[in-house]
Amino acid sequence: MNAMDSFKLMLDEHSSEILSMTEVQAMNATEISEALGIPIAACYRRIRLLKQAGMIREEDKAVSIGGKSVAMYRSTVESAEVVLQDGRLRVFVKANGESSSETVDLEDEPSFLHWSAQGQEMSRKTR
Numbered sequence: 405m406n407a408m409d410s411f412k413l414m415l416d417e418h419s420s421e422i423l424s425m426t427e428v429q430a431m432n433a434t435e436i437s438e439a440l441g442i443p444i445a446a447c448y449r450r451i452r453l454l455k456q457a458g459m460i461r462e463e464d465k466a467v468s469i470g471g472k473s474v475a476m477y478r479s480t481v482e483s484a485e486v487v488l489q490d491g492r493l494r495v496f497v498k499a500n501g502e503s504s505s506e507t508v509d510l511e512d513e514p515s516f517l518h519w520s521a522q523g524q525e526m527s528r529k530t531r
Contacts, residue, residue, distance in 0.1 A: 405456065405457040405458065405504075406504060406506050407495040407496060407497045407504040407505050407506035408493075408495050408506045408508055409457070410457050410459065410484075410495075410497045410499070410504065411484065411486060411495045411497065413453060413454065413457055413459070414459075414481075414484060414497075416450070418440055418442060418446065418447075418450050419450050419453065419454060421440055422436055422440070422447075422450055422451065422454060422460065422477075422479075423454065423459060423460065423479045423481055424479075425439060426460060426477050426478050426479040427478075427479045427481070429478075430463040430464055430476035430477060430478040431476065431477060432466060432468070432474040432475060432476050432477070433447050433448055433451060433474070433475070433477070434468070434474070436451070436477070451477060457499070458480060458499050458500040458502065459479065459480055459481050459499045459500070460477050460478065460479055460480060461477070461478060461480050461500065462475040462476065462477060463476050463477065463478040464476040480499045480500040480501075481497070481498070481499045482498040482499060482501075483496070483497070483498045484496070484497045484498075485497075491509060491510055491511065492507050492508065492509055492510065493507070493508050493510055494506070494507045495507075495508075
C-alpha cells in the first residue's frame with residue numbers, strides 16, 4: 405500500500421482509533437469492538453485493511469472466555485507526517501519497519517480539497 409492510501413486509511417475514524425488503542429498494548433477484536441462501540445464485523449473489516457497495509461500485526465494469541473484462541477493485534481505505525489506546501493500534499497508513513505512517501509498535486513486528487521491558483525484568482529475577482 406502506498407503512503408497516500410495509508411494516510412486515507414488513517415483518516416477513517418475507527419481505523420485511527422484502533423491504531424491508537426493498540427499502540428500501547430495488544431488487544432483482541434472483541435475488546436476493540438466493545439471499546440469503540442462498533443459491530444464485530446466492522447471491527448474485523450478495519451483490522452483486515454490495517455493488516456493488509458502493514459499498519460497492524462498479530463502479536464500474540466490469547467484464550468477467550470469461551471476457550472477459543474483469539475489473535476491479539478498491535479499497531480506497527482511508528483510515524484506519520486502530512487505536509488501541505490505549494491498545492492502539493494506530501495505524505496510520509498513509517499510502519500512495520502518500512503518507510504513510504506508520496507507527493508500528490510491536490511488538483512489531481514479528487515478525494516481531497518482542490519487547491520487551484522485559478523480558483524483563488526476567481527474568488528479574488530468576485531470580492
